[in-house]
Amino acid sequence: MSRLFIAEKPSLGRAIAAALPNPQKKDQGFIRCGNGDIVTWCIGHLLEQVEPDVYDDKYKKWNIADLPIVPEQWQLRPRKSASKQLTVVRKLLKDATEIIHAGDPDREGQLLVDEVLDYCKVSKAKKERVQRLLISDLNLPAVKRALSQMRSNREFVPLSVSALARSRADWLYGMNMSRAYTLLGQKAGYQGVLSVGRVQTPILGLVVRRDEEIENFIPRDYFTLHAMIPYQEGSISFDIRARWKPSEACQPWQDDEGRVLNRKLVENVAQRIKNQPATVTDSEQKQTKQSAPLPYSLSALQIDAAKRFGMSAQQVLDTCQSLYEKHKLITYPRSDSRYLPQEHYTQAKSVCEAIATNAKDLLTAVNGANLSLKSKAWNDSKVDAHHAIIPTPKKSSANGLSGDEVKIYSQIARQYLMQFYPAALYAEAKLEFEIAGGLFIAKGRQLTVPGWKTLLGKIEEEDTGVDAVPPLSKGMVLTCRESVISDKKTEPPRHFTEATLLQAMTGIARFVEDKELKKILRDTDGLGTEATRAGILDTLFKRQLLKRQGKAILSSPAGRGLIHALPSDSTYPDMTAHWEHQLQGMAERNQAYQPFMLALQQRIDGLMQRVKSEPVPDSLRQLPPVERPAFKRKKRSFAKKKAK
DSSP states (O other): OOEEEEESSHHHHHHHHHTSOSOOEEETTEEEOTTSOEEEEOSSOSEEEOOHHHHOGGGGSOOGGGOOOOOSSOOEEEOGGGHHHHHHHHHHHHHOSEEEEEOOSSHHHHHHHHHHHHHTTOOHHHHHTOEEOOOSOOSHHHHHHHHTTOEEGGGGHHHHHHHHHHHHHHHHHHHHHHHHHHHHHHHTTOOSOOOOOTTHHHHHHHHHHHHHHHHTOOOOEEEEEEEEEEEEETTEEEEEEEEEEOOGGGGGGBOTTOOBOOHHHHHHHHHHHTTEEEEEEEEEEEEEEEOOOOOBOHHHHHHHHHHHHOOOHHHHHHHHHHHHHTSOOBOOSSOOOOOBOGGGGGGHHHHHHHHHHHOGGGHHHHHHOOTTOOOTTBOGGGOSSOOOBOBOSOOOOGGGSOHHHHHHHHHHHHHHHGGGSOOEEEEEEEEEEEETTEEEEEEEEEEEEOGGGGGGSSOOGGGSSOOOOOOOOTTOEEEEOEEEEEEEEOOOOOOEEHHHHHHHHHTGGGGOOOHHHHHHHHHTTSSSOTTTHHHHHHHHHHTTSEEEETTEEEEOHHHHHHHHHSOGGGSSTHHHHHHHHHHHHHHTTSSOHHHHHHHHHHHHHHHHHHHHHSOOOHHHHTOOOOOOOOHHHHHHHHHHHHHO
16 A cells, blocks of 8 residues: 655655665656655646736737636646646556655645646545644754645645636736736837736735825924923933923814914914923823834735845745745745744754754853743634744754845744744833913833844844833822924825835735735735735746835835726725635635626626727837847847857
8 A cells, every 4th residue: 555645846745755664766856665655756847827928819919809718617738837747646546556745735735736646637536534743843853743644635625626716816917907908008109018917906006105205295394392391310410301292172174184284373382381380280101011022924024124134025025935945944934823832832942952952143142041930922713724934953064055045034933933932021111290271291202121022133223212100199290391393284195115115015905995805815814925016026026017226115116007097996905705605615615616707707797898898098109118128138138049
């Protein structure tokens, strides 16, 4: 009786084989183990959706009259680069008596192997017995542990259905909308591809709206007023700075955010409070705690690495894959979780020892960690198929790591070590004064115990240089010596950067008005998935819909033209929220595949009718020509082709 393990990638296959009995015999595309078990692998997706012209030859030519394209019977084909490996897997599947699905522990990883089993026509009886192996750490002890905890693959069918619906829905929406709007662009004289997608287009919409908000921004003057109240504490004397809080009577002279726009009003108050008694009407002193941030999900890591090192989302993902597959120094990187299973807590000592060896700059941090402390990160109820990204217990020579790998490993390790440090403690104080009938508020916040913040190297700016606010008792009367008026200007929002755009994608709920949708987007972790966000941004840059200017990410004229040409709801995250809600429902067994796909087909049908019946949008008529690579380069590649 032979078992066949199908891993997602060769690196995972090798890790599984290493945990099975020796001797190992390596063959073309698989490994035979000592007990007769065979381990093979996919190379990512072995199969892909076919192009429209496979369904009908007429689709080779893009024609608006042929839209929408809706396959009656969905077809997959082997990816060119993977057809050889698919032949290997198919042959092994015929001979196997028992199959073990070892795709990555997420929605995509589940579908990736399941679709191979379907494509290779594995019998129903054999499919019923398939087991699921979930691995998120490629080191030997972790793989052995996973081998002893296999589950029935049937438990994960809903995850596969959800991934299949997403894949087909993305094809239907993206293929039809991209063809329709590219053809409209061509009618207007634009020769580039105007690519439209369920996730990429709302992201482009965010950037376009932000850019236009900045361009159309008109700065306004506003004014703040602080009362300066002298105070002596022993031999030390200083001014308490209390900011004026305008009353309701001042509303006609304020903007929506409560800023005072009339200088005369501020000057009038400043005159009235000079040398007047300042009575303490309220006094608060409290100690507040700030717990360590949780270990990283991929998006949280990409955001921090963009801020700290200026790395792109794709660079971070590629570096993580290398640390996971090649060096085995971190756990599964495409994770959307920031929590850890309870059993992982037992490995804390060996993980910390590995960090001390692998990241010498964190030696002091390791020595300062208190392993008897346990942050809220260890929580079984918050962990399903995968957990937060953390270092593995593997010790390695840091000499073998690239500069980027060293940076990302240290970042992940530091975040893990923070879980064994106490909370940062702040002393917070607030005083309210009544001066000449007006309300003035002084606030102070001071870091008293740095706790986990010592690992940041330098204490953040917000923790230093705060106003001094002494603990005064209610009813105490001081004197306002003078006041300070500050002339300020309202500022436009800032252009998106890689970090803030990723933050917007994960926290997309704040860009949505609808309360129900807000909740859905919060629950589903925003726009796109951990695995796809980097690729989506990459596509927008390649299609010349977004461009970089230093650290800023800006929309291109083509990007703007497309957003203004599209129906409004295609450019906002609301539609994606509805999709994600239903896809999540499929994964949790309370939403059916068929109604979701039917509703989507009807929607696409309506969109295509609109494109056919309306004139070419004006925003596409003014698009500049597409930037092409330099002529010389083209000439060289043509010469090469000729030589071949």
